[in-house]
Amino acid sequence: MAQTADATSTIVVGYSSKPEGRAALERAVAEANLRHSGLIVVHTSAEDEVASLAGELEKTGVAFEIRQAPDALDPAEELISAAEGSDAEFIVIGLRRRSPVGKLLLGSNAQRVLLDASCPVLAVKAEPQKS
16 A cells, blocks of 8 residues: 655654554654655554554655565564665664563564664654553
């Protein structure tokens, strides 16, 4: 799925319907607007959520392409591949908040993207959920 528009560069974003995925998408859209860039959204959401995601992105006016990560358990490879294939300006990923012990171990997908991507990576945190 894509929307056609004039974009001089591309930003790749990892998306899921979890709070960290939503935070990454929001930041990527803001950056795309600021930089007049297009988006490649690599998602691990259920297939029935794609139409809703596309509708949401169409409202932003940002050129976009939505790609399903073939292996929902390892989207890092698809993010890196999408970034390299599109000569992306950078990748945006969302991180979830972790306990002090959990902070010692960054999620394996996030760690892989941070270490293996050939372009810069912007990592954003979701807002804390209110009780």
